[in-house]
Amino acid sequence: MEFDNNIPIYVQVINMIKKDIIQGKLPMGAKLPSTRELAVQYHINPNTAGRIYKEMEMQNICYTKRGLGTFVTEDSEVFKAMKEDMAEDLVNSFIKEMKDLGFSKEDLLSVVSVEYDKES
Amino acid sequence: MLECSNLKKVYLNKTAVEDISLTLEKGRIYALLGPNGSGKTTFMKMISGLVKPTHGTIEYEGMPIGVQSKKDIAYMSTEPFFYSFMTVESVGKYYKDFFEDFDEDKYVKLIGEMELNMKDKVNKLSSGMSAKLKIAATMARNAKLYLLDEPLNGIDIIAREKIITTILNAASDDSTIVISTHLVDELEAVIDSVVFIKDGKSVIYGDAEQIREQRGKSIVELYKEIYG
Amino acid sequence: MLKLMKYEFRKQMFSKMVIAIILGVLVGYFAVMNIMDKEQNAAVALGLMFFVMMVAAFYVSMESLVVYGKDLKTKQSYMLFLVPQSSYKILGAKMIAAVLQIFFTMAIYIVTLGLCGMIYLMKYSNIKQMLEFLKEIFEVSFDMQIDFWLVFKVLSSMFILWVFIVILGIFAETLMNTVLTRGKLTSFLSVVMYIFIFWAVARVESGIYDGMIAANISNAVANAIDIIYYLVVDVALYIASAWLIDKKLSV
Incomplete structure (x- = not known):
C-alpha cells in the first residue's frame, strides 16, 4: 500500500473506504472488516485502524453493534x-x-x- | 511492560550502546530506527538476554531479564542462526521443544504461506528463504514481545508484503512488537511508535502520530533529517 | 534438560557414527584376513584400529570443545541462549552429553576389541575347545575377577581423566568468552591457564594419593577417593562455568 507521507494515514484510508461506499463496493448496512482485518488489508497499524472506525463513527459513516462488528450506515x-x-x-x-x-x-x-x- | 534505564554496552574496543532509556508499552508496534552500527542490534540482544549490559538496568514486567523473560520474548536476529543439521521441520520441533508459546499449526500455516518446504535443509536455503524461515519460526510463537531485527532485509517485495501481513496478524492488545529497520518508508504506516537511535543513544521516542504532528514531518522525513 | 541433551547429541552424532563405521570396516577386514590366514594383513588391521582409536579419542574430546566454541562464538549461539532455561541446565546438559560421548566412544572401543578377541578365539580353537575355554573361565572365576577389577580400574581412571580434560576445556572456553573477552592474547592466555589448572589439579591429586599411601590407607579406598576428588573438581568447574555464563556471557 502506497501512502502519501504528507497526509495522515488514517485520513487517507478513510477516504478510500468512503470511495468504496459511494461506488457501492461497500453497500449501505454492509459489515465492515474487523480492526485487525482492516489493518492487514491496508497494511496499517491496528491502532490506526481502530482510530479510523472511531473517526468514521463520529462522522456517522458507520456504527458499531456490540459484539457484532462495525457496519456501514443505512442512513441515506x-x-x-x-x-x-x-x-x-x-x-x-x-x-x-x-x-x-x-x-x-x-x-x-x-x-x-x-x-x-x-x-x- | 519493559523499562530500560541508562543502558550501556561497551565491548573491548568500542561502545555499542552509549545510553538508552525508554519504556515499551503493551499493544504497540515500535520502529527502532537508525543506520547500521547505531546500536539497534545490541539493544535488542540485551533485552532478549543474549548480551549483558555493561551498565544500566532492564526490567521486563518488573523482573530482570532471565529465564522468565525469555519465555515471553521472541527475538529474531538479522542473520540466520539455526543449526546447520536442521530442516525446516526440525526447526519447528526445536521451537516446540523449548518455547511453551509456540503454536505448531501456526508454524505449518506460515511455512505454507512463505512457500517453504518442511523437508528443506536449513543450510541449503537461499538467503531470502532463510529470512522467511526465521520470520515463520519467530512469529509462530505467541510471544508477549517480539523483537525483529531487520525483518525485511534481503527479501523481495512480494515476500515483504507477506511478512508485514504476518506481523500485523501477530499484533494484539497484549503483544508488543519492536521492528528495527533502516527502511522506514516500508513501515511508516505499520508502526505507531518510534525510537530513533543515534550513536548508541535514544534521541527521539514516542507516539508516531504525535511526532508527525509536532514536527510537521513524516517519520521518513525525520529519519532523513536526523541521519542525513 | 533431556531436550537440551537431545540436541547436544544431534550436534555430534555424525562423528560417532563415522568412528563406529571405520572401526567396523577394520574389524571386518581383520576377520576376513584371519579366515584367509593372512596374518600379516590382520596385524596391520589391528594396528590401524589402535591408531584410529587414538586419533578418534583425541577428536571426540576436541569435538565437544569445538561444538561448544561454536555455541559461544557463532550465530548458532542464539539457538542455545534464547532457550528459556537456566545456564546451569544448559551447561549441565552439555557436560553430561560430552561425558556420555566419551562413554559411548569407550563402549565402541570395548566392543571392537571384544569382537577381535572373539575372532581370534574362533580361529584358534574349534567349538569344542571354545566351550572348554568358557568352562575354564567359570572355574577360575575368582582369578578372573581380579583381572576384571584391574581392567575396570584402568578403564575408569582413563574415563575420569578424559572427562576432566573435556570439562576443563569447557571451563577454559567459557572463561575466554566471558571474563577475558576477545582480545588478541585471549587464546594464548586460555591455553596457558588450561595447562596450569591441569597441572595444579594433578599436583594436588598426587599429593593426596601419596599422603593416603603413606597413611596406610588401602589401595581400593585411595582409588575411590581419587575418583571422588576428580568428580568434585569437575563439579566445581561446572558451577564456575555456568555462573560465568549466567552473569557475564554476551554472544
Whole structure:
C-alpha cells in the first residue's frame, strides 16, 4: 500500500473506504472488516485502524453493534452528504489548481465541458 | 511492560550502546530506527538476554531479564542462526521443544504461506528463504514481545508484503512488537511508535502520530533529517 | 534438560557414527584376513584400529570443545541462549552429553576389541575347545575377577581423566568468552591457564594419593577417593562455568 507521507494515514484510508461506499463496493448496512482485518488489508497499524472506525463513527459513516462488528450506515442522508462532501473537496482542490494556472471561471467551465465530452 | 534505564554496552574496543532509556508499552508496534552500527542490534540482544549490559538496568514486567523473560520474548536476529543439521521441520520441533508459546499449526500455516518446504535443509536455503524461515519460526510463537531485527532485509517485495501481513496478524492488545529497520518508508504506516537511535543513544521516542504532528514531518522525513 | 541433551547429541552424532563405521570396516577386514590366514594383513588391521582409536579419542574430546566454541562464538549461539532455561541446565546438559560421548566412544572401543578377541578365539580353537575355554573361565572365576577389577580400574581412571580434560576445556572456553573477552592474547592466555589448572589439579591429586599411601590407607579406598576428588573438581568447574555464563556471557 502506497501512502502519501504528507497526509495522515488514517485520513487517507478513510477516504478510500468512503470511495468504496459511494461506488457501492461497500453497500449501505454492509459489515465492515474487523480492526485487525482492516489493518492487514491496508497494511496499517491496528491502532490506526481502530482510530479510523472511531473517526468514521463520529462522522456517522458507520456504527458499531456490540459484539457484532462495525457496519456501514443505512442512513441515506449521511450517504448523500458524504458523496457531496467528497465531490466538494475534489472540486475545490481542482478549482484552486486551475486558478493557480490562471483560468477564469468561464475558461474553466468550457475546458471541463470539452474534456467531459471527450471522456464519454 | 519493559523499562530500560541508562543502558550501556561497551565491548573491548568500542561502545555499542552509549545510553538508552525508554519504556515499551503493551499493544504497540515500535520502529527502532537508525543506520547500521547505531546500536539497534545490541539493544535488542540485551533485552532478549543474549548480551549483558555493561551498565544500566532492564526490567521486563518488573523482573530482570532471565529465564522468565525469555519465555515471553521472541527475538529474531538479522542473520540466520539455526543449526546447520536442521530442516525446516526440525526447526519447528526445536521451537516446540523449548518455547511453551509456540503454536505448531501456526508454524505449518506460515511455512505454507512463505512457500517453504518442511523437508528443506536449513543450510541449503537461499538467503531470502532463510529470512522467511526465521520470520515463520519467530512469529509462530505467541510471544508477549517480539523483537525483529531487520525483518525485511534481503527479501523481495512480494515476500515483504507477506511478512508485514504476518506481523500485523501477530499484533494484539497484549503483544508488543519492536521492528528495527533502516527502511522506514516500508513501515511508516505499520508502526505507531518510534525510537530513533543515534550513536548508541535514544534521541527521539514516542507516539508516531504525535511526532508527525509536532514536527510537521513524516517519520521518513525525520529519519532523513536526523541521519542525513 | 533431556531436550537440551537431545540436541547436544544431534550436534555430534555424525562423528560417532563415522568412528563406529571405520572401526567396523577394520574389524571386518581383520576377520576376513584371519579366515584367509593372512596374518600379516590382520596385524596391520589391528594396528590401524589402535591408531584410529587414538586419533578418534583425541577428536571426540576436541569435538565437544569445538561444538561448544561454536555455541559461544557463532550465530548458532542464539539457538542455545534464547532457550528459556537456566545456564546451569544448559551447561549441565552439555557436560553430561560430552561425558556420555566419551562413554559411548569407550563402549565402541570395548566392543571392537571384544569382537577381535572373539575372532581370534574362533580361529584358534574349534567349538569344542571354545566351550572348554568358557568352562575354564567359570572355574577360575575368582582369578578372573581380579583381572576384571584391574581392567575396570584402568578403564575408569582413563574415563575420569578424559572427562576432566573435556570439562576443563569447557571451563577454559567459557572463561575466554566471558571474563577475558576477545582480545588478541585471549587464546594464548586460555591455553596457558588450561595447562596450569591441569597441572595444579594433578599436583594436588598426587599429593593426596601419596599422603593416603603413606597413611596406610588401602589401595581400593585411595582409588575411590581419587575418583571422588576428580568428580568434585569437575563439579566445581561446572558451577564456575555456568555462573560465568549466567552473569557475564554476551554472544
